[in-house]
Amino acid sequence: MATIRDVANLAGVSVATVSRVLNNNGYVHEDTRKKVVQAINKLDYKPNAVARSLYKKTSKSIGFIIPDITNPFFPQLVRAVESFFVEEGYTILLFNSDEELEHELKILEIMESKYVDGILIVSNTIGKDQLEHLSIPVVAIDRVIDETIPTVSIDNYHGAREAVRLLLKKGCRNIAHIRGPENVHTAEERLKGYLDEMKAHSLPTFVYVGNYELKTSMLTTMKLLSENAGIDGVFAGNDVMAVGAIKAASKLGIAIPKELKIIGFDGIELAEAITPELTTMEQPILKLGKKSGELLLKLIQGEPLITKHVTYHAKLVERNST
Amino acid sequence: MATIRDVANLAGVSVATVSRVLNNNGYVHEDTRKKVVQAINKLDYKPNAVARSLYKKTSKSIGFIIPDITNPFFPQLVRAVESFFVEEGYTILLFNSDEELEHELKILEIMESKYVDGILIVSNTIGKDQLEHLSIPVVAIDRVIDETIPTVSIDNYHGAREAVRLLLKKGCRNIAHIRGPENVHTAEERLKGYLDEMKAHSLPTFVYVGNYELKTSMLTTMKLLSENAGIDGVFAGNDVMAVGAIKAASKLGIAIPKELKIIGFDGIELAEAITPELTTMEQPILKLGKKSGELLLKLIQGEPLITKHVTYHAKLVERNST
DNA sequence: TTGAAAGCGCTAACAG
DNA sequence: CTGTTAGCGCTTTCAA
Numbered sequence: 001m002a003t004i005r006d007v008a009n010l011a012g013v014s015v016a017t018v019s020r021v022l023n024n025n026g027y028v029h030e031d032t033r034k035k036v037v038q039a040i041n042k043l044d045y046k047p048n049a050v051a052r053s054l055y056k057k058t059s060k061s062i063g064f065i066i067p068d069i070t071n072p073f074f075p076q077l078v079r080a081v082e083s084f085f086v087e088e089g090y091t092i093l094l095f096n097s098d099e100e101l102e103h104e105l106k107i108l109e110i111m112e113s114k115y116v117d118g119i120l121i122v123s124n125t126i127g128k129d130q131l132e133h134l135s136i137p138v139v140a141i142d143r144v145i146d147e148t149i150p151t152v153s154i155d156n157y158h159g160a161r162e163a164v165r166l167l168l169k170k171g172c173r174n175i176a177h178i179r180g181p182e183n184v185h186t187a188e189e190r191l192k193g194y195l196d197e198m199k200a201h202s203l204p205t206f207v208y209v210g211n212y213e214l215k216t217s218m219l220t221t222m223k224l225l226s227e228n229a230g231i232d233g234v235f236a237g238n239d240v241m242a243v244g245a246i247k248a249a250s251k252l253g254i255a256i257p258k259e260l261k262i263i264g265f266d267g268i269e270l271a272e273a274i275t276p277e278l279t280t281m282e283q284p285i286l287k288l289g290k291k292s293g294e295l296l297l298k299l300i301q302g303e304p305l306i307t308k309h310v311t312y313h314a315k316l317v318e319r320n321s322t
Numbered sequence: 323m324a325t326i327r328d329v330a331n332l333a334g335v336s337v338a339t340v341s342r343v344l345n346n347n348g349y350v351h352e353d354t355r356k357k358v359v360q361a362i363n364k365l366d367y368k369p370n371a372v373a374r375s376l377y378k379k380t381s382k383s384i385g386f387i388i389p390d391i392t393n394p395f396f397p398q399l400v401r402a403v404e405s406f407f408v409e410e411g412y413t414i415l416l417f418n419s420d421e422e423l424e425h426e427l428k429i430l431e432i433m434e435s436k437y438v439d440g441i442l443i444v445s446n447t448i449g450k451d452q453l454e455h456l457s458i459p460v461v462a463i464d465r466v467i468d469e470t471i472p473t474v475s476i477d478n479y480h481g482a483r484e485a486v487r488l489l490l491k492k493g494c495r496n497i498a499h500i501r502g503p504e505n506v507h508t509a510e511e512r513l514k515g516y517l518d519e520m521k522a523h524s525l526p527t528f529v530y531v532g533n534y535e536l537k538t539s540m541l542t543t544m545k546l547l548s549e550n551a552g553i554d555g556v557f558a559g560n561d562v563m564a565v566g567a568i569k570a571a572s573k574l575g576i577a578i579p580k581e582l583k584i585i586g587f588d589g590i591e592l593a594e595a596i597t598p599e600l601t602t603m604e605q606p607i608l609k610l611g612k613k614s615g616e617l618l619l620k621l622i623q624g625e626p627l628i629t630k631h632v633t634y635h636a637k638l639v640e641r642n643s644t
Numbered sequence: 645t646t647g648a649a650a651g652c653g654c655t656a657a658c659a660g
Numbered sequence: 661c662t663g664t665t666a667g668c669g670c671t672t673t674c675a676a
Contacts, residue, residue: 001434001457046431046434046435047435048376048435048437049432049435049436049437050372050375050376050381050435050436050437051376053372054370054372054373054376059372061415061436068401069391069397069400069401069404070397070398070401070591072394072397074397075391075392075394075396075397076392078391078416079390079391079392079418082391082416082417082418083418086417091415091417091432091436092415092416092417093383093413093414093415093416094400094404094414094415094416095404095408095413095414096401096404096405109368110371110413112323112368113368113369113370113371113372114371114372114383114413115370115371115372135323214594214595243595246597247595247597250597269392270592270595272536273536273565273569273592273595273596274595274596274597275568275569275572275596275597
């Protein structure tokens with residue numbers, strides 16, 4: 001690999017001059033510029049990003065921590081984030097944390113030592129303390145970690161209420177909720193929305209704990225259906241669990257949506273792939289990704305954030321499961 | 323951020339000594355080591371990976387190019403690769419190429435300038451020429467790029483034959499194939515397998531071109547069913563298209579598997595999420611990821627590769643669509 | 645308009 | 661066992 005020195009020698013100039021044409025700053029005579037460019041081409045010279053990083057204390061890279069890329073919610077988010085930052089000349093370092101705090105902390109250390117310019121994180125486990133002392137800008141996605149740290153998320157509470165409202169409108173009266181894991185912020189909010197909406201209509205509530213996974217949800221649905229006669233609607237805490245609920249109904253020979261109506265939350269692609277297609281509260285996943293990229297970039301560039309917290313709304317998408 | 327010099331000053335030793343305790347090489351007296359360790363802790367010092375990279379010409383990072391993380395085949399692959407390399411102390415730079423050559427080449431340049439230690443790539447578009455002159459070890463996954471470059475893939479040809487054989491065994495005689503995009507290696511191999519197996523049984527062939535996507539495949543299936551009476555089996559080039567075929571059948575009111583049997587290829591999680599669950603030729607995706615990691619790591623460490631090409635076999639997983 | 649030289653933080657000879 | 665020093669490849673004063 002050719003270095004800046006090789007280019008300088010070949011062009012018969014100093015490295016400083018080469019650096020100037022590389023970065024397009026400072027004065028450099030048109031003739032010398034040409035010589036330098038020629039040398040660059042001839043040697044197929046590419047500036048060494050590591051050396052540059054060392055000096056500039058910036059790496060043109062973003063660290064992105066997600067729980068698990070295998071969870072269908074994240075591929076789209078990652079894609080949106082990556083697209084945004086590639087445009088801006090940044091590279092994405094991707095880490096799966098499995099929501100394990102210890103792992104997350106290790107990742108944070110790696111990021112510090114690698115001089116990442118900014119951090120994007122989706123986590124329930126991490127707290128503001130571990131993030132604040134970081135000296136690297138951070139934006140949280142999907143889950144609010146703390147008032148002080150910038151966040152892009154959606155209004156889970158009202159989304160949940162709207163989901164329940166649809167079931168109500170469709171005639172359901174005995175609506176069960178399969179909630180996401182305890183202590184997970186999104187799951188708690190959605191639960192609260194369900195509870196409040198049901199209470200507002202003086203209807204009974206049926207809450208079962210799921211873990212945002214398909215198989216467990218299928219089993220849970222079977223259980224909840226056998227334990228409670230007359231359930232005519234299910235609001236699942238996310239789409240994956242809703243799909244599990246649909247599978248359960250189909251195994252039990254229960255007709256959807258005639259006998260049982262099911263609504264999910266998230267708007268992942270899977271919702272459209274299955275039969276019947278799943279009605280869901282669709283999150284603007286791409287927007288989440290893009291907006292969090294924008295906030296982080298501003299932070300990196302030292303601009304102040306007017307609003308630290310951006311909240312989007314989930315949109316009802318009616319399909320065939322209701 | 324504290325530097326090695328700060329640590330040295332605080333501990334009252336030279337930077338060399340600090341470096342020695344950091345890297346655990348060379349002699350250093352137990353007492354001095356202790357002083358250094360204390361200073362490190364006191365300052366919460368983390369070695370600067372960028373500076374280290376510059377000197378060692380290695381970055382402890384791996385570049386990974388995939389077409390699109392949004393394609394359900396890749397999350398699992400990425401996860402497997404990431405898990406493997408995290409263990410080994412490497413970081414993953416993830417890039418989506420959309421299979422665009424121009425984009426792939428730009429990514430390669432970025433990787434060179436960032437001193438990535440190794441490259442993993444899934445691509446149909448790139449050729450050996452652009453990879454060979456690279457001076458960074460490369461391992462191709464899923465698709466053979468060239469004899470000369472190490473590859474981990476599966477035997478698509480025989481997998482396809484086995485898929486067709488199952489349909490045959492189940493009594494199908496008019497089996498259609500929705501193939502993947504033209505010029506895509508995996509798609510060509512699977513097509514060849516289908517053709518040869520059908521020919522071996524002197525059965526007619528029906529080939530339609532898909533693009534590995536769900537919606538197109540659904541439309542294509544409708545078309546193929548309307549154009550050819552008596553189709554009783556469909557071998558889809560991948561699971562996503564098989565799901566599309568199932569949706570088409572369900573829209574048309576065709577019973578699966580009674581009237582029409584469908585088999586896919588890949589073994590993605592979606593196959594199990596839908597109803598009826600999809601029979602498929604399951605690829606050992608995790609193994610693919612792990613093995614390619616192993617090969618790349620050997621290459622990085624300068625060990626010779628005994629076998630440049632590792633081929634796995636897809637495994638028939640019978641579910642309810644056949 | 646250009647070059648010399650210092651230095652980003654670290655590692656690895658080389659002396660001592 | 662420890663310190664001095666020369667880089668890794670680049671950017672940026674400071675002079676010329």
